[in-house]
Amino acid sequence: MEKVCFLTWFLFLGIMGCYVEGLGVNWGTMATHKLPPEKVAQMLKDNGIQKVKLFDADHSTMSALAGSEIEVMVAIPNDQLAVMNDHNRAKEWVQKNVTRYNFNGGVKIKYVAVGNEPFLTSYNGTFINITFPALENIQNALNEAGVGDSIKATVPLNADVYSSPDDNPVPSAGRFRREISDLMTQIVQFLHKNNAPFTINIYPFLSLYGNDDFPFDYAFFDNVGNPVNDKGIAYKNVFDANFDTLVSSLKAVGYGDLTIVVGEVGWPTDGDKNANLGYAQRFYNGLLPKLASNQGTPLRPGFIEVYLFGLLDEDAKSIAPGSFERHWGIFGYDGQPKFPIDFSGQGQNKLLVPAQNVQYLNQKWCMFNPNAKDLSKLADNINFACSNGDCTSLGYGSSCNILDANGNASYAFNMYYQIKNQDDLACNFQGLAMVTTQNPSQGACKFIIQIVSSSSSSLRSSLVALLSVVLYMFLF
Ligand SMILES: *[C@@H]1O[C@H](CO)[C@@H](O)[C@H](O)[C@H]1NC(C)=O
Ligand SMILES: *[C@@H]1O[C@H](CO)[C@@H](O)[C@H](O)[C@H]1NC(C)=O
Numbered sequence: 001m002e003k004v005c006f007l008t009w010f011l012f013l014g015i016m017g018c019y020v021e022g023l024g025v026n027w028g029t030m031a032t033h034k035l036p037p038e039k040v041a042q043m044l045k046d047n048g049i050q051k052v053k054l055f056d057a058d059h060s061t062m063s064a065l066a067g068s069e070i071e072v073m074v075a076i077p078n079d080q081l082a083v084m085n086d087h088n089r090a091k092e093w094v095q096k097n098v099t100r101y102n103f104n105g106g107v108k109i110k111y112v113a114v115g116n117e118p119f120l121t122s123y124n125g126t127f128i129n130i131t132f133p134a135l136e137n138i139q140n141a142l143n144e145a146g147v148g149d150s151i152k153a154t155v156p157l158n159a160d161v162y163s164s165p166d167d168n169p170v171p172s173a174g175r176f177r178r179e180i181s182d183l184m185t186q187i188v189q190f191l192h193k194n195n196a197p198f199t200i201n202i203y204p205f206l207s208l209y210g211n212d213d214f215p216f217d218y219a220f221f222d223n224v225g226n227p228v229n230d231k232g233i234a235y236k237n238v239f240d241a242n243f244d245t246l247v248s249s250l251k252a253v254g255y256g257d258l259t260i261v262v263g264e265v266g267w268p269t270d271g272d273k274n275a276n277l278g279y280a281q282r283f284y285n286g287l288l289p290k291l292a293s294n295q296g297t298p299l300r301p302g303f304i305e306v307y308l309f310g311l312l313d314e315d316a317k318s319i320a321p322g323s324f325e326r327h328w329g330i331f332g333y334d335g336q337p338k339f340p341i342d343f344s345g346q347g348q349n350k351l352l353v354p355a356q357n358v359q360y361l362n363q364k365w366c367m368f369n370p371n372a373k374d375l376s377k378l379a380d381n382i383n384f385a386c387s388n389g390d391c392t393s394l395g396y397g398s399s400c401n402i403l404d405a406n407g408n409a410s411y412a413f414n415m416y417y418q419i420k421n422q423d424d425l426a427c428n429f430q431g432l433a434m435v436t437t438q439n440p441s442q443g444a445c446k447f448i449i450q451i452v453s454s455s456s457s458s459l460r461s462s463l464v465a466l467l468s469v470v471l472y473m474f475l476f
């Protein structure tokens with residue numbers, strides 16, 4: 001098997017790094033305070049990450065990736081799929097968001113993701129009729145632009161597009177969901193014709209979530225307790241079983257050999273009783289060596305292209321799927337690594353290289369004022385703080401569930417205050433709150449300080465640019 005090793009210079013120390021080849025990450029940006037894209041791009045390079053999957057084609061992100069050797073999957077969000085049913089608009093999209101970056105020193109785009117899990121059952125069919133035409137238009141536009149040989153359109157799908165029947169729950173019985181079976185067949189044919197991969201998101205964590213009957217160890221890779229036996233094949237983890245259910249579904253429609261890319265796989269670290277640092281570490285400690293060894297799955301031995309989900313925590317994501325949704329990062333919101341991880345896949349567990357020169361707001365927190373007399377409005381104020389700020393760490397099984405009632409109030413007030421960039425007016429709550437310079441964190445429950453976000457720092461750089469122009473005019 002191949003591995004890529006190289007030297008990175010970090011803090012004047014040469015650190016020899018080896019990385020699982022082909023390992024990618026998902027870089028989502030649904031955060032109230034985004035790390036500046038240049039810092040994220042540098043962090044990717046410092047950690048030897050060679051592939052990144054995006055959820056749009058934001059120009060600032062793309063600019064930060066320009067000139068790097070990082071391979072990129074750009075994306076068309078679901079709400080733009082309808083527009084992409086117009087062939088000319090699809091051409092325009094490809095021109096503005098793909099071919100524009102296709103020059104020496106530009107962005108190494110490898111895939112265009114058309115939609116994001118558009119057939120999710122919870123979308124009630126909203127994107128059923130508009131996804132395939134969008135896929136066709138985008139790939140055709142790529143082909144017409146002369147880049148179709150190296151850039152492929154694909155549709156990242158949720159694993160709920162296929163399953164095995166309840167009375168025969170084994171991978172070999174996998175089939176596409178009945179009501180979309182014809183559609184899936186057409187999509188698969190089209191992908192095959194264009195040499196494009198099938199992209200699937202697989203979440204062992206979600207198999208556990210809300211299903212206390214699920215065999216716990218089967219979500220990880222280190223327990224052989226009770227394998228699922230499928231015609232002599234022993235499945236020891238749900239990742240393999242799920243992947244091979246897809247292989248069987250593809251085979252059933254005549255394309256058992258179609259290339260499969262795992263678009264998302266990972267484990268969240270907060271917001272649920274099964275979402276914590278220990279389990280996330282256990283999961284990655286099994287997944288990464290498995291990927292490094294190129295063992296693949298029973299039905300697909302060999303290399304699998306995989307994108308971890310995700311790079312950073314995103315505090316502005318919808319928590320409709322669950323409170324864990326904002327805690328998928330292998331790095332925190334501020335680009336600090338959360339736990340040691342084995343990117344070499346060879347038992348070299350170590351902390352990843354953090355984002356460099358991150359600017360934080362001041363060392364100030366907002367907390368519940370213990371001298372407050374009238375507590376009748378406390379609940380309303382906490383609700384207000386939590387409907388704007390992120391309180392997902394307070395719930396059952398989460399990192400801040402240890403707090404008492406006052407601690408809960410402080411946590412909520414602080415999250416709101418930080419989101420509002422520590423504006424004094426955002427730490428009042430009808431006299432129930434006060435600013436403190438003493439860190440109120442308790443054990444694993446961290447009271448955060450927000451970062452200076454990308455929007456405010458780009459404002460700063462425009463001001464600097466403006467000042468230099470003025471200075472230039474003054475001097476010459
Ligand atoms: C290019 O992508 C950006 C970001 O996703 C999007 O806002 C824009 O509409 C796209 N351009 C065209 C011409 O569709
Ligand atoms: C799908 O339908 C359910 C039940 O009718 C509804 O609660 C939900 O809001 C719908 N979701 C979307 C995205 O339309």
Ligand SMILES: *[C@@H]1O[C@H](CO)[C@@H](O)[C@H](O)[C@H]1NC(C)=O
Nearest residue numbers: 123124125126127128129130
């Ligand atoms: C999709 O198209 C079918 C067949 O034309 C139609 O019956 C269905 O209502 C459409 N679905 C949506 C969500 O537009």
Ligand SMILES: *[C@@H]1O[C@H](CO)[C@@H](O)[C@H](O)[C@H]1NC(C)=O
Nearest residue numbers: 394395396403404405406408
């Ligand atoms: C703190 O808030 C969480 C989430 O709302 C709740 O589950 C917990 O019971 C609260 N703790 C106290 C002591 O009120």
